[in-house]
Amino acid sequence: MKKRLVAMVITGLMGVMALTGCGKADKQTASAADKKVLRVGMECAYAPFNWTQDANTTPDGSKAVPIYDSKYYAYGYDVAVAQKLADELGMGLEIHKVEWSSIGISLDSGDYDVIIAGMGRTAEREESYSFTNPYYYRDNCIVVKKGSPYESVTGLSQLAGTGCKVTTQLGTGWIPLLDQIEGAELVGNYETTSECFMAVENGVADVCIVDLPTAQSAVLTNEDLIIVSFDESDSFTGDDEMVNVCIATRKDDTELRDKLQGAMDAIGWNDKSKMDELMSTVLTQQPAAN
Template sequence: MKVKSILRTISVLAAGVMAVSSFTACSGSSSGTSETTAAASSAAATGSEKGVLRVGMECAYAPFNWTQVSEEVSNGDTAVPIYGGGGYAYGYDVMVAKMLAEELGMDLEVHKVEWDSIGISMDSGEYDCIIAGMGRTSERMLSYSFTEPYYYRSNCVVVKKGSDIENITGLSDLAGKNVIATTQLGTGWVPLLDQIPDVTLGANYETTAEVFMALSNETANVAVIDIPTAQSALLTNTDLKLITLADGDTFVGDEEMTNVCIATRKDDTELRDKLQAAMDAVGLDRDKMNSMMEEAISVQPAAN
């Protein structure tokens, strides 16, 4: 009888364990947004009970984002440690990301990623949104969901001082010059290069720093870029000149590159809407955007 009683007890306990295991497995396989799953796993990894806003950016696109060696910033703010090590991230994008994370009651996690894989890495689940000076183009809208702009930028060209094109005021002035043009790979500026009269398309580069180096080395004669990035570069590249092209003699269809927006995965409209609500709540209007961008330019380290 004792043996039968013991066996009966073991059988009951085993059944209970199986039931609990079965319930846990079902719970784990239940559907939920990628945002919720990713935030939960990231929160567990950091030991935080708060949700985690996981953001992808280059950390190499000043003044929007850059890498620095310490967390100190001359404006009294602090840079954000880059996930996995490799320094600290700061710049306009980081300022915005910190503001939104605070509004949402979330911890901020910055992931450093090369530009040509920034969308692929988000789709694979490495992070949940892109805050990286990304223009909202019609092509990108087929693959990602976007907030309204968190910055509005204007485009320009950059040339080398002392060259025969340093005093141009419009695209028509480049006719017959047979300039070599360049820009950053995978951006909305690439299609604009063909609008330069008599242009020779040069190599495009992974980072904007390489774009400006090509001008300095005279590997290229003209770079198409945005004004904040050019202003930032000219702080250290004093041999270059920023030119704002005259209305009516500039690029056609470059409006898409003026709208800098936050991107989420195409089906992650829940996170997109949360970020939009946070943007609205903090009052990120054009005056605030411009003020923050001026500050970002003023505090960038010389190395960026």
């Protein structure tokens, strides 16, 4: 009888311990699930907007952000802005590295909830995604090889009839601009801007159409390249869409879009001077530039 009573007491204690343990695990799981995280998709290969690095800090001490499911870190203008917004919203920040060609597909599939990746707001993209106001304004330019016949051009018309070989990045708003160079040879476009610049350096292409900050980033690390900015009266037309760099959410996720816009408004991120100041600082922090 005593043995049976002892066994019943032990069994009861084990049951209580098991329930207590389950309660603790459930509490931990719930706590993790309740944590608010801003999950952001970007290339991590589009300096100075975003890049990949080994260290968790930049030369000026700014904190880089771990790339999800990776041993590397991300930094750049996009990361710095994302961190400001996450801090304002009281959220953690999670960076997801993704190829540009699938950045929208991965957003739609739920791999992350927002794109902050130097994306221009275009009419075509607005059919599929919701956008905030611009968090950066950029100008467009071309990049050519130093010493080439195209180094001294000052206007779009001066490229007409030269038969120059042109390129840009796949899936961008710069592609329609290629046709504006009369008589140009289209040599194919590339997944990353780095590959575009390499094509110019190697003579596969003569001209790369790109935004000015990305071009500035390239010439910092490659002395064979030079930036050409056209006169305003003799430049590309219809490129104003690529000037507005905005944050994108899924089309129906207007709640998150509005939350991010509210955070932008709260920290005054509609001031172009603030944007330019941050971009100027970030340009000096990319690993290859130091």
